[in-house]
Amino acid sequence: MELTFEKGTREEPKGHAFLYFRNSTDHDEIWATYLIMLPINVDVSKYVPPFLMNQIGDVGPNELSAFAFPPAPELLESFAYLEDLAEAREDDIIFGGSINPTDVASSMMIIGDIVQMYAEVYKSLVSTISKGDGPSGAPDEALDAGFSVNEVLYGLMTENDRLNELTKLVGRLRFAVEGGEESLAKEAEIDISMLSEHLPEDHRTAMLVENVKSSGKYGEELAGLYLQRCFHIVHEEYVEMGQVEESIRELETGNPPNEAD
Numbered sequence: 001m002e003l004t005f006e007k008g009t010r011e012e013p014k015g016h017a018f019l020y021f022r023n024s025t026d027h028d029e030i031w032a033t034y035l036i037m038l039p040i041n042v043d044v045s046k047y048v049p050p051f052l053m054n055q056i057g058d059v060g061p062n063e064l065s066a067f068a069f070p071p072a073p074e075l076l077e078s079f080a081y082l083e084d085l086a087e088a089r090e091d092d093i094i095f096g097g098s099i100n101p102t103d104v105a106s107s108m109m110i111i112g113d114i115v116q117m118y119a120e121v122y123k124s125l126v127s128t129i130s131k132g133d134g135p136s137g138a139p140d141e142a143l144d145a146g147f148s149v150n151e152v153l154y155g156l157m158t159e160n161d162r163l164n165e166l167t168k169l170v171g172r173l174r175f176a177v178e179g180g181e182e183s184l185a186k187e188a189e190i191d192i193s194m195l196s197e198h199l200p201e202d203h204r205t206a207m208l209v210e211n212v213k214s215s216g217k218y219g220e221e222l223a224g225l226y227l228q229r230c231f232h233i234v235h236e237e238y239v240e241m242g243q244v245e246e247s248i249r250e251l252e253t254g255n256p257p258n259e260a261d
Contacts, residue, residue: 003117008092010121017092018082019114021073024098031073031101033111037122038065066119068111072104105161108153154198159234166195173212203230218251
């Protein structure tokens with residue numbers, strides 16, 4: 001996926017933009033949200049009363065510096081109305097493609113990905129402006145923290161949705177590793193790590209990632225087994241999980257069933 005600017009440019013992003021989609025079943029319908037890149041680090045904990053701290057979980061300093069609101073797109077009256085708003089407010093306009101507005105979880109994931117990409121191009125602009133100015137690393141910290149929007153989405157997902165997202169991220173990581181795309185691989189690893197925070201430790205996502213990245217003889221097969229194991233845990237399929245774990249042990253000891261004496 002690439003950013004499609006219909007107003008503004010990726011070389012000079014405003015840091016605030018309308019992100020719009022068209023309904024996949026009614027092309028005239030416009031659904032939109034608003035992207036915001038805050039220019040200042042935000043320590044959320046300073047503004048939250050102590051009795052509400054447990055409600056915000058791990059959201060701490062600098063974790064809301066890049067986000068979309070509303071988190072899912074809302075219906076607008078027309079594209080002309082969106083253009084007029086953007087012109088009056090001097091906003092960028094980004095086209096996100098076609099969506100099914102009733103599939104809120106999918107729309108939120110797409111928005112999360114675009115927030116990350118918009119934050120990246122904005123970070124590039126800020127880094128050219130801020131070189132040598134202010135505290136070292138501040139712009140990077142402000143924007144990297146914004147990537148935690150995905151972590152918020154992961155927290156809203158059902159167990160099955162998290163497993164489906166894990167499967168997608170594993171595929172993305174494998175593609176990046178096989179293509180030698182180090183930055184994409186790192187991004188996928190970060191997302192898997194964030195997602196794993198919302199999964200029990202017994203999912204062993206660290207071992208899953210290690211085997212996806214492995215160049216060993218059974219790396220790909222082991223990665224597939226560890227992923228299967230996650231599904232069996234969630235669905236409480238303990239017999240099948242036991243069989244998968246036995247296969248994992250055999251491969252990790254270098255004695256797979258088809259090669260056993």
